[in-house]
Amino acid sequence: MKFGPSVTVRPARHFSGSLRLPGDKSISHRYAMLASIAEGNSRLENYSTGADCASTLRCMRALGVHWERSDADANVIEIEGRGPALKAPSNPLDCGNSGSTMRMLSGILAGQEFSSELFGDESLSRRPMGRIIKPLTEMGAEITASGEDRPPLRISGGNLVGIDYRMPIASAQVKSCILFAGLFAKGPTCVDEPLRTRDHGEVALRAFGAELTRQGNATRITGGQKLHAIDARVPGDLSSAAFFFCAAALFPGSQLVIDTLLMNPTRARLLDILIGLGVSISITQLEEQHGELVGTVRVEGRRLKSAEIAGADSAALIDEIPVLAAIAPFTEQGIRIRDAKELRVKESDRIQAVAVNLRAMGAQVEEHEDGLTIPGSQKLHGAEIDSLGDHRIAMAFAVAALRAEGDTHIQGADAAVISFPAYFEALESLVQR
Ligand code: S3P
DSSP states (O other): OOOOOOEEEOOOSEEOEEEEOOBOHHHHHHHHHHHHTSEEEEEEESOOOSHHHHHHHHHHHHTTOEEEEOSSOTTOEEEEEEOSOOOOOSSOEEOTTOHHHHHHHHHHHTTSSSEEEEEOOTTGGGSOOHHHHHHHHHHTOEEEEETTTEEEEEEEOOOOBOOEEEOSSOOHHHHHHHHHHHHTSBSEEEEEOSSOOOOHHHHHHHHTTOOEEEETTEEEEETTOOOBOOEEEOOBOHHHHHHHHHHHHTSTTOEEEEEEEEOOTTTTHHHHHHHHHTOEEEEEEEEEETTEEEEEEEEEOOOOOEEEEOTHHHHHTTTTHHHHHHHGGGSSSEEEEOSOGGGGGSSSOHHHHHHHHHHHTTOOOEEETTEEEEOSSOOOBOOEEEOTTOHHHHHHHHHHHTTSBSOEEEETGGGGGGTOTTHHHHHHHTEEO
């Protein structure tokens, strides 16, 4: 995918209002995949509007799954589950920009009695796949990649056996991939993660009727379980909300309310970091929907102090670090980020992308192999920003631009379609000048 048009973001005086967000990207992918291999018809409301989740749906259609968008609401997806056996695709499966699609779908394809090929765009073609090839091969799938471990992947599946696997890196995509493959394997499969990562795969498997057990950081699933369809509403995307929370955080006195938002504790670490920075946050109307916590979050901007993100926090905040880094110069004492090497293998090298773009805005930044040190109390000026085709970079710098002096031009801004196509309009609707 190539991303074009530039968006100009003008400085703001204030940022306030209320918002409801499209469905969470991580949950939308998993619901679409599991609904496809479940028995019966599922109805998914508030499905993510992002291009990544549309890539997953397109792949499922190529694998023989019938689904439709509802006439009344295009974000309601009705999926006819095929049960565990998918149809061999007649062409290679296009995962677009979506690492989640490629990695998690590979787990399901490893369990199918046919061969399939998965490819992606330029950015996805650079991303490491060894992390799923190794465990899936141990389970009995045959997988070839380009070079050592890059897409495209060719998977010949079937006849899997359960394994005990200790993941060398903390990755929720890999954990879900292995658990999905475990559904098709003979006997139990156990995945042990070095740090706790988001648990949407486990929560979704349970919602679709599977039994899983967890002991410490190890999750176990037994193969051969049947899934049943569900009717569910996908909670608002917490990683998209992060941009709006951080924008509100930049303007003392601003008030922002986002309702029906995902509040899963494995994703909500951002709220603790914002509270640590000095932001006032309250959560109301908490309820559980299909095992996922959902609530209304009210954020009030205050003077921002400092933050330290390292260790388990870096894994828990992996998608939110770009925007936290983008607001760091406006804090009093800055933000330090370490143990976040995984950021270098996301849709772009996000450590470098943040450093280069912050410097373009006049900020001082120290880049480390595994993070960034960004001093506080800095003044930024408007600049030309290069999204590098990465949605979270384009979106993060639109937030920094609100407090810069002068206009900021974000090149490749339409990368935002990957997770939230209406992002710039939504941001603009909350800005006061
Ligand atoms: C995701 C997990 C994270 C995250 C990605 C979505 C998921 O990746 O960066 O945007 O839905 O499981 P890793 O698990 O590879 O860190």
